[in-house]
Amino acid sequence: MKTAIETNDLSHAFGGRPVIDRVSLTIAAGDFFVIIGPNGSGKTTLMKLMCGILNTGPGRIAIFGRDLRSYSHRSLARTIAYVPQTLEVSFPFTVQEAVLLGRTPHQNLLGIPREADLEAARRAMATTGVEHLADRKLDQLSGGEQQRASIARALCQEPDIILLDEPTASLDLSHQLRLMDLMEALKQEKAVTVVMVSHDVNLAAMYADRLLLLSNGKIAELGPPADVLTPRSLEAAYGCRLMVDESPFGGWPRVTLVPGKFRL
Amino acid sequence: MQNRLFNILKIAAIAAGLALLAGSPADAKFVTDQAGRRVEIPDRPQRVVSLAPSITEIVFALGREQILKGVTSYSDFPPEASGLPRVGSYVRLDLERIIELRPDLCIAVKDGNPKAAVDRLQALGVPVYALDPRSVPTVIQAILEMGAMLNAEDRAERLVREMRSRIDRVTAKLVGTGHRPRVFFQIGDAPIVSVGTNTFAHELIGLAGGHNVAAGSAAYPRFNREQVLALAPDVIVISSMDRAGSIERTRQEWGRWPSVPAVRSGRIHLVDSDIFDRPSPRLVEGLEQLAGFIHPEIFGGFK
Amino acid sequence: MTVSSAPLIKRLLLAAASLSVVLAAALVAALSSGSGGDGILRSLSVVTGQGAPDPALETIVWRIRLPRALLAALAGGALSLGGLVFQALLRNPLAEPYILGIAGGSAIGAIIGILLGLSHFPGVSLCAFLGSLATLVLIVAMSTGQSLVKKDALLLSGVMVNAFCAAVIMFLVSMTQDARLHNIIFWLMGDLSSADGRAVATLAAILAPCFGGIFLFSHAMNLLLMGNDMARSMGLHLRSVTAALLVVTSLMVSAVVSYSGLIGFVGLVIPHLLRFVWGPDHRVLVPACILGGGAYLTACDILARSLPDQGEMPAGVITALIGAPLFIFLLKKTRR
Numbered sequence: 001m002k003t004a005i006e007t008n009d010l011s012h013a014f015g016g017r018p019v020i021d022r023v024s025l026t027i028a029a030g031d032f033f034v035i036i037g038p039n040g041s042g043k044t045t046l047m048k049l050m051c052g053i054l055n056t057g058p059g060r061i062a063i064f065g066r067d068l069r070s071y072s073h074r075s076l077a078r079t080i081a082y083v084p085q086t087l088e089v090s091f092p093f094t095v096q097e098a099v100l101l102g103r104t105p106h107q108n109l110l111g112i113p114r115e116a117d118l119e120a121a122r123r124a125m126a127t128t129g130v131e132h133l134a135d136r137k138l139d140q141l142s143g144g145e146q147q148r149a150s151i152a153r154a155l156c157q158e159p160d161i162i163l164l165d166e167p168t169a170s171l172d173l174s175h176q177l178r179l180m181d182l183m184e185a186l187k188q189e190k191a192v193t194v195v196m197v198s199h200d201v202n203l204a205a206m207y208a209d210r211l212l213l214l215s216n217g218k219i220a221e222l223g224p225p226a227d228v229l230t231p232r233s234l235e236a237a238y239g240c241r242l243m244v245d246e247s248p249f250g251g252w253p254r255v256t257l258v259p260g261k262f263r264l
Numbered sequence: 265m266q267n268r269l270f271n272i273l274k275i276a277a278i279a280a281g282l283a284l285l286a287g288s289p290a291d292a293k294f295v296t297d298q299a300g301r302r303v304e305i306p307d308r309p310q311r312v313v314s315l316a317p318s319i320t321e322i323v324f325a326l327g328r329e330q331i332l333k334g335v336t337s338y339s340d341f342p343p344e345a346s347g348l349p350r351v352g353s354y355v356r357l358d359l360e361r362i363i364e365l366r367p368d369l370c371i372a373v374k375d376g377n378p379k380a381a382v383d384r385l386q387a388l389g390v391p392v393y394a395l396d397p398r399s400v401p402t403v404i405q406a407i408l409e410m411g412a413m414l415n416a417e418d419r420a421e422r423l424v425r426e427m428r429s430r431i432d433r434v435t436a437k438l439v440g441t442g443h444r445p446r447v448f449f450q451i452g453d454a455p456i457v458s459v460g461t462n463t464f465a466h467e468l469i470g471l472a473g474g475h476n477v478a479a480g481s482a483a484y485p486r487f488n489r490e491q492v493l494a495l496a497p498d499v500i501v502i503s504s505m506d507r508a509g510s511i512e513r514t515r516q517e518w519g520r521w522p523s524v525p526a527v528r529s530g531r532i533h534l535v536d537s538d539i540f541d542r543p544s545p546r547l548v549e550g551l552e553q554l555a556g557f558i559h560p561e562i563f564g565g566f567k
Numbered sequence: 568m569t570v571s572s573a574p575l576i577k578r579l580l581l582a583a584a585s586l587s588v589v590l591a592a593a594l595v596a597a598l599s600s601g602s603g604g605d606g607i608l609r610s611l612s613v614v615t616g617q618g619a620p621d622p623a624l625e626t627i628v629w630r631i632r633l634p635r636a637l638l639a640a641l642a643g644g645a646l647s648l649g650g651l652v653f654q655a656l657l658r659n660p661l662a663e664p665y666i667l668g669i670a671g672g673s674a675i676g677a678i679i680g681i682l683l684g685l686s687h688f689p690g691v692s693l694c695a696f697l698g699s700l701a702t703l704v705l706i707v708a709m710s711t712g713q714s715l716v717k718k719d720a721l722l723l724s725g726v727m728v729n730a731f732c733a734a735v736i737m738f739l740v741s742m743t744q745d746a747r748l749h750n751i752i753f754w755l756m757g758d759l760s761s762a763d764g765r766a767v768a769t770l771a772a773i774l775a776p777c778f779g780g781i782f783l784f785s786h787a788m789n790l791l792l793m794g795n796d797m798a799r800s801m802g803l804h805l806r807s808v809t810a811a812l813l814v815v816t817s818l819m820v821s822a823v824v825s826y827s828g829l830i831g832f833v834g835l836v837i838p839h840l841l842r843f844v845w846g847p848d849h850r851v852l853v854p855a856c857i858l859g860g861g862a863y864l865t866a867c868d869i870l871a872r873s874l875p876d877q878g879e880m881p882a883g884v885i886t887a888l889i890g891a892p893l894f895i896f897l898l899k900k901t902r903r
Binding site: 048051052053073074076077078080081082084087088090091092093094097098101102104105107109110111112113157 | 575576654655658659660783785786789790792793794796797799800801802803804842846847848850
Binding site: 337352353355356358359360361363364366375376378379380383384387388389457482483484485486 | 603624627630632687688745746749753879
């Protein structure tokens, strides 16, 4: 089994404060790996470290067995794609133009699109269902449409690993499901390793092969959802009362918040 | 094809010949102007452009206005000068209009015309002679040099003789007078600006037997009201380029400060600024006016 | 907008071709108008080489108007390009080429040069250039390390330095009481009248590699528009690209300012106008700004020379009078 991402004693401090504290983990190739945890636990930082956006301090990251720092910027971009939570739209491109930007790691300096690039963009837009929006400007789209355009752009990079930072945060229920199903399909059909940061514990439980519960920059729990989502570990991390039982679909845990007015 | 080529060669030959004739070196001479530049100027200039109002005045005074083809704006003396084509102002020369007039000589003032413009004119093939009149003696020298350049030496000598005799008349009558009245020569109102040592007005005040209370290294020093009160001038001369009612208003404003000797004795005079700041023959007129203001007991009152 | 969805190469060629035509027309118009000469038709005949030869008019057209028109075209192109690059680097629609202290630094340098009595070229120009270099170094030193790519930190440093320089300028101006005040005011308002062949050739030699270099970075600027993180994740060397663009563009704008003074609103408005028509892809916008900005300033300079009865206005006044309402109009059109 190939290892997609491996970190060793990874640490990162911001303004003197440690944000990530000696995190060591491995993500197998083709895994659906979800990172959960309370706000400020360092989830986004960990993700940015993994794709090379933030420079690491102490600790080591290996991508497919090679040190992250040994990759050229270009080859790293062809290996890992990053989908942030929100898009900057100060000078908005059309969807087609934005998606084509994802072909940059495969192009020359000026990025003049060739037929292969246009074809890849078309396919990516079809996969995420935004091809009918190709000529619309990004700032005219809804949050969900922007998210899907962003994923199409990531797909154009033809990455082996795709990192998504809270992709379902601004989506309505049907789009949330569609997105998770899309990631599942990518994993199955294209053997893409999916690493996702999520707020939604239950959604994560339904799709993830393995979960990482991050708390104060440290690994609280790491493993299959059933192992990680226990009342003890969740309450320790999130600081609130929860109930965990099995989902009616079977096969994965279901987490329910316990409101203050109920007594167990 | 061959016919056309032959025609072009013919025209080129004629043009070259004409150019040779037109630019014949025998009609020009090398001189060093008052700014230390070596320029080649024609012996008998036929098309002269004046680059400052004072130069215009001198050309007319030398009786050579018929070769004057262009002047800068504010060339308003004598009145006939107002009819001549304008070539911009003397701080912003209009090069296109100057070139258009095809001058064979331009006359500039060193500390007035921008050097860059003068250099460009020279580079475009127009000879520019720069004068540098900074005091009454150097104005007289400039008049003589212009007389030489414009083939009006006799006229220049006569003019200079007349100027010198008028100056001598004033200075002669002042011999023996003990005191020098304190003079404040005001050229600006908000803020109040006066004249320092390196100005014509200062020199004329001195020649007219007065003491310039604003003397100093700054050419146009600024004062507030309080400082002028402290200087206690005996005579206030108000000079302005703005001929409308504003200088009258300035005089009336002084009326509110009777602690000033000049105000108490009513010795506040309004003058036309041109005869005090242009390096031209009319400086002598300015001197005579000032003498009348400063020593009315000797020169009788001037208005 | 149908134009902005056309394929890239076609859009680039169309933009370059149409704006080249506009620039050529502006240059011909500039050669044909001015205070000398008997009017447009006569000057036009000199330009096309027909009609009887007239040495005075030819001197006017080729040795006075041509260098000036070329300076306007070069300056307009460089200022527009500078505005485009800073708008991309700072992701801010209000960014303009003087924003990183160049206005303040070059003005102080130029004023000192004028007060020292130096001639405009090379003396005052060199002082202006050194002044803007000094402020650039100051701003880079203030934004050390990480802040170089944090766009807001850079912007803030630039605004503060410009404000401080404005105070120094007011001080210097208030201390000046003679004819040099006139020169200073004209420099501050932007003034193309000092152009001559040698100056224009020097400036062209400086600007040409800057134009070429920035064009090579045009796709990188597209990536920058998506945000620092995205740009990095798609393979961009963020710090070196940002630093390179910053330095090259600052040098380019400083070179222009040292010749022409502070001509405003060109670098702010032209990128927006061209973006409105041709879309935000910098591979099209870089050549478009060079050509379109050049045409715009050439046209404004024609107005500056021909509007007043006597003499001329500073070019910066015309660009402000046209540019400000144009900018407001464009902002209303592009924001909802």
